[in-house]
Amino acid sequence: MPSWSEFEPFIVSGLALGGVYALSGVGLVVLYRATGVLYLAFGAVGAMGAFLTYAMIQASLPDWLAWIVCILFGGVITLIYGMIFGPPLARRDPLVRAVATLGLTLILFGAMDLLWPPTGGEVRSISLPTDNGGFTVAGLQVDWTQLIGLCAGVVLTVGTAAFLRYTKLGTAMRAMANDREITATLGVPVRRVEAAAWFGCGILAGIAGLLLADLVQLDPTTLTFLVISSLAAALIARLRSIAVTFVAAIVIGVVHDLLTPITSLTNYRDMTPFVLAAIALLWVSRHRTVMTRSREEA
Amino acid sequence: MAGVGTKDAAAAAVAGQRVRLLRRPERPVHLSVTVVLVLFVLFALPQLMSGYYTGYATLVAIYSIVTLGLGLLVGRVGLYSLGQGAILQIGAWTGARLLFATSQPFPIVVIEAGLVTMAIGTVIGLPALRLRGLYLALITLMLAGAITVVLATVNFPNGGGGFTGYNGTSVHIPPIRRPSIAGSETAYFRYAVVVALLMFILVYLHLRTRPGRAWAAIRQSEPAALAAGINTTFYKLWAWALAAFITGIAGAVLASQSQYLYSINFTTQDSIILLAVALMGGVYNLWGAVIAALLMQLLPAWLQNLGVSYAWLTILFGVGVLQVLTTAPAGIADQFPKDMKRLGRLIWRLVRKPRAARAASGGTT
Numbered sequence: 001m002p003s004w005s006e007f008e009p010f011i012v013s014g015l016a017l018g019g020v021y022a023l024s025g026v027g028l029v030v031l032y033r034a035t036g037v038l039y040l041a042f043g044a045v046g047a048m049g050a051f052l053t054y055a056m057i058q059a060s061l062p063d064w065l066a067w068i069v070c071i072l073f074g075g076v077i078t079l080i081y082g083m084i085f086g087p088p089l090a091r092r093d094p095l096v097r098a099v100a101t102l103g104l105t106l107i108l109f110g111a112m113d114l115l116w117p118p119t120g121g122e123v124r125s126i127s128l129p130t131d132n133g134g135f136t137v138a139g140l141q142v143d144w145t146q147l148i149g150l151c152a153g154v155v156l157t158v159g160t161a162a163f164l165r166y167t168k169l170g171t172a173m174r175a176m177a178n179d180r181e182i183t184a185t186l187g188v189p190v191r192r193v194e195a196a197a198w199f200g201c202g203i204l205a206g207i208a209g210l211l212l213a214d215l216v217q218l219d220p221t222t223l224t225f226l227v228i229s230s231l232a233a234a235l236i237a238r239l240r241s242i243a244v245t246f247v248a249a250i251v252i253g254v255v256h257d258l259l260t261p262i263t264s265l266t267n268y269r270d271m272t273p274f275v276l277a278a279i280a281l282l283w284v285s286r287h288r289t290v291m292t293r294s295r296e297e298a
Numbered sequence: 299m300a301g302v303g304t305k306d307a308a309a310a311a312v313a314g315q316r317v318r319l320l321r322r323p324e325r326p327v328h329l330s331v332t333v334v335l336v337l338f339v340l341f342a343l344p345q346l347m348s349g350y351y352t353g354y355a356t357l358v359a360i361y362s363i364v365t366l367g368l369g370l371l372v373g374r375v376g377l378y379s380l381g382q383g384a385i386l387q388i389g390a391w392t393g394a395r396l397l398f399a400t401s402q403p404f405p406i407v408v409i410e411a412g413l414v415t416m417a418i419g420t421v422i423g424l425p426a427l428r429l430r431g432l433y434l435a436l437i438t439l440m441l442a443g444a445i446t447v448v449l450a451t452v453n454f455p456n457g458g459g460g461f462t463g464y465n466g467t468s469v470h471i472p473p474i475r476r477p478s479i480a481g482s483e484t485a486y487f488r489y490a491v492v493v494a495l496l497m498f499i500l501v502y503l504h505l506r507t508r509p510g511r512a513w514a515a516i517r518q519s520e521p522a523a524l525a526a527g528i529n530t531t532f533y534k535l536w537a538w539a540l541a542a543f544i545t546g547i548a549g550a551v552l553a554s555q556s557q558y559l560y561s562i563n564f565t566t567q568d569s570i571i572l573l574a575v576a577l578m579g580g581v582y583n584l585w586g587a588v589i590a591a592l593l594m595q596l597l598p599a600w601l602q603n604l605g606v607s608y609a610w611l612t613i614l615f616g617v618g619v620l621q622v623l624t625t626a627p628a629g630i631a632d633q634f635p636k637d638m639k640r641l642g643r644l645i646w647r648l649v650r651k652p653r654a655a656r657a658a659s660g661g662t663t
Contacts, residue, residue, distance in 0.1 A: 038432060038436075085620060088624045089624065100624070102619060103615075103617065103618075103619030103623070106571070106613070106615050107613050107616030107617060109616075110609040110611070110612030110614075114609035114610065114613075224567075225443065228439065228440065228443050267451040268447060268448070268451060271447045271448070274440040274443050277436075277437075278440055281429060
């Protein structure tokens with residue numbers, strides 16, 4: 001067992017990672033509640049955005065423009081998908097709607113493979129200016145990107161909760177989560193609210209893609225499947241509670257990184273989200289909550 | 299006395315029905331076309347193919363078993379699994395390990411690999427089947443991710459010792475052995491086709507008998523199936539176990555086909571592509587499984603020959619999934635004959651119209 005000091009740096013990186021998972025998880029939960037679609041293309045959208053940023057920086061365009069393009073790309077592509085495929089699938093099973101987003105995942109995945117084919121050995125990366133510099137807390141080195149990762153998670157979780165609670169649009173989204181038909185009857189412009197949810201979720205995908213490309217690695221597969229970690233957090237929260245999603249995401253991020261220094265487990269640390277989500281789901285199913293909920297939905 | 303008589307009559311009727319369902323083919327034309335096609339694939343096709351395509355054709359036979367299992371789960375029972383790629387990996391790992399460890403005859407090893415995979419699949423499936431719909435799909439996706447991580451660390455057996463059978467330092471790696479009667483590529487292709495055929499027959503028999511009817515009832519409505527006295531958990535688990543069994547068998551055959559297995563060749567993405575092609579091929583039809591395997595294995599080989607990147611194919615699969623889910627839920631296996639019929643009708647109409655017009659004009663002059 002390594003000593004405590006070896007674990008310490010991984011607490012910081014784990015919290016940063018957890019923060020990004022949290023903001024992704026929150027995006028997934030909000031979209032699912034508002035439209036009934038579990039957006040499995042979240043990671044692929046973020047990855048594509050990050051690659052666009054990479055390409056723009058390579059073409060020596062200004063950095064800030066590249067970041068904005070990444071985030072907007074996420075929003076726009078998600079909005080387009082939602083507008084085209086939302087309505088025809090609106091009355092189908094939630095499962096079918098989730099599987100359809102896998103179609104978008106494959107399209108984006110293929111496009112990334114085509115535009116940025118795997119290089120043999122050469123490492124692509126995005127570095128944000130916040131990587132340099134930082135500060136020290138209790139003897140731990142923290143760089144600004146890590147702080148942004150954690151803060152983005154906290155701020156967006158709190159912000160989204162407040163948005164859903166206090167704004168008119170947020171109230172409309174919550175109403176739609178309960179019953180789409182009745183909400184429409186009450187005069188809420190259902191399509192427009194859905195569009196807002198799609199766009200918001202896409203923006204979060206863009207932010208998550210950009211941060212993860214810096215914090216983890218700029219690689220299509222890695223970034224696409226990092227969505228599974230945030231998905232695990234959203235699942236632990238049974239696709240309902242934003243607060244639980246946040247806590248679960250932080251736990252997944254920290255546990256994942258804390259396993260790194262333990263030699264016997266380090267290769268298995270990528271299993272953390274799967275294992276935690278599986279335990280949570282099975283525990284929840286024992287209490288029959290998941291089953292009754294999905295029966296309502298099906 | 300009378301009661302016994304009716305019971306006997308009922309039993310006789312049930313037996314008669316069973317015999318009819320099993321023995322008398324519904325569509326004799328359909329059956330004879332299938333038989334001719336199978337004979338063609340077994341005897342004529344290997345002569346017509348180059349070595350390059352023989353290897354890929356073998357993969358088509360193997361993957362048609364995997365998509366058959368997935369189509370069974372999705373189309374017949376309504377269970378979406380995103381973890382079939384992982385189940386295939388378990389089968390391949392077990393098959394390779396047993397082929398290195400023992401000198402048992404090949405078919406025995408294949409069946410053992412199927413049984414081990416079935417046991418593992420059932421252990422995983424038992425709790426997972428308590429979840430339904432979306433949650434089952436996601437838990438299987440998690441499973442696929444987890445198994446890929448484990449196998450990336452454990453590695454596939456390459457003739458080493460110990461439980462994992464992996465020897466990281468070996469320079470000379472022995473190939474995974476093949477059955478003595480099917481050492482060459484062509485012979486192994488025939489072997490794989492026969493295995494696939496047996497699996498299709500196994501599934502067909504299931505579909506035509508009690509489990510098939512139970513699955514159909516479950517897919518229509520689980521509460522109604524429950525009310526009709528069907529043990530839904532049992533039959534769902536049965537479908538799950540059957541799919542894992544045949545996928546495990548496919549895995550063992552795959553291990554011996556590729557002869558060297560590397561964990562880097564198996565990705566989580568494969569499980570997603572498997573579901574994509576199964577949906578595109580058509581999950582309500584056994585032919586759909588064959589079409590899906592052709593899409594997944596032969597199409598890339600052909601495109602590679604033409605110098606087209608595999609990435610285009612990934613995009614095509616993505617578009618295909620969206621198209622199938624929005625407009626043609628029964629996939630190519632259902633859509634293609636319909637389109638052909640429509641085309642035939644169109645051509646017939648085009649042929650008939652000038653003739654009718656000529657007849658009409660001939661009448662007036």
